[in-house]
Amino acid sequence: MFNRLFGFNRRAFSSLSEQEILALAISSEEDDARIYRAYADGLADDYPHTAAMFEEMAAEEDRHRAWLIELYRKRFGERIPLIRREHVRGYYQRRPDWLVRPLGLENVRAQAALMEEEAQRFYAHAAQRTEDAATRKLLGDLAAAEQRHEALAGHLAEKHLEGDAGRQEERTERRQFILTYVQPGLAGLMDGSVSTLAPIFAAAFATGDTWQTFLVGLAASLGAGISMGFTEVASDDGVISGRGSPLKRGLTTGIMTALGGLGHALPYLIPDFWTATTIAIAIVFLELWAIAFIQNRYMETPWSRAIFQVVLGGALVFAAGMLIGNA
Structure with missing residues (x-):
């Protein structure tokens, strides 16, 4: 365990030969292609x-990867040693696609940009470590290619996300955000802010004791x-409704x-x-207007209806809580 934790079973990058650097580059390109295809599979439906x-x-x-393998064969033959990122101390690591889920658009695009930046730094550093002219040229070309990949990603985004397609994906992502977070959060805030008004202010005006009132409110x-949390989890698993993870x-x-009541x-x-x-009443006023704003902003509820409802x-x-407390 300590060997894995402190990297005792890893080689320093500076100790790798040119053959090992090429083998590492080949496996890295293979892994990156696999990650990108996993992203594609995870995003294909939505x-x-x-x-x-x-x-x-x-x-x-x-x-x-094909360019690297061709060069490797010319220099070192058909047998490519198995060298991966986790075998090299100080080498950049990739997060598996299952750790990046859920695959939101901005999330995977940012991750892809980071992957290309790290690959560019690797090739630039590896090129400085090689003496063979052909190898150095290829690694330098790959460093330049990875540097251009950010522009390539932008070009591909324009190609695939222009016009109605891009707007449709943005609408889909916004809808998923609303269904998974905004709607449940709004329901909770409304319940916590409104349903606790009566018991808290009834306790306040009935006892006149701030500590007892705080305990009732807590x-x-x-x-x-x-x-409310358990009710939401049990009400819908999100599979058919598309509302997302019940745990979230x-x-x-x-x-x-809880925040609405507290x-x-x-x-x-x-x-x-x-x-x-006085402070509690002012906070209630702010909470209710915040709920009305969220309804108008995300649920497209007209201001007049949001204000009337909330x-x-x-x-x-x-008023009911205050009247009961003063009874």
Whole structure:
């Protein structure tokens, strides 16, 4: 375990021969092509045009590998030693595609740009380590090619993501974001902000005790968060509805529910009752307007309807809590 952790079983890059450097380059190009094809497979259903872009980038890596193998055969014969990134200390590592999931558009594009930048640095450094003119020329050409890959990615993006195709993929990604995060988070925030108003302010006006009010608010917020989170997870596995991972939706809903209630419970840590209550009311006002804004911004709910549903509804719940507390 310690050998793997501290790299004792790895060779330093500076100790590699030209034959080993070429073998490492061949395996690296093979791995990069495999990663790009995995990206393409993972994106094919929702983002077919971006998937085609990564298929072309994988084909480009295949061409690089073919050039390297041809040069290797001329210099060292048919037997290529198995040298991979994990065998070399200080060499850049690749994240497997299953660690990059979910494969959002910006996520994989940024990862591809990083891959090309790291490959360019490797070839530039390897070229300086070689004395054979043909090898040095090929490695230098590959360094230049990798440097151009960012421009190639941009060209491929323009080719595959222009016009309606690009807009459709952006709409698909935005829809998935809304279904997985915005909708569950909004439901949680609404429940936490509105449903806890009555018990918190009823406790506040009934007892006049800020600490007891805070405990009621804490219990109501955490209890609602746990309940809403589990309800969201159990309600839909996301397979048919396309709403995404139930765990992500459940966590989003639970956290936002708890935060919605804690927002106007935390002021009651202030010992002075009226100061705490005034701040809590101000926070409630901000929470309700934030909910209305999110509805308008992401759910395309008209301002008039959002204000009526959220602000007026929250005001009625607050009034009910205050009246009950003063009864």
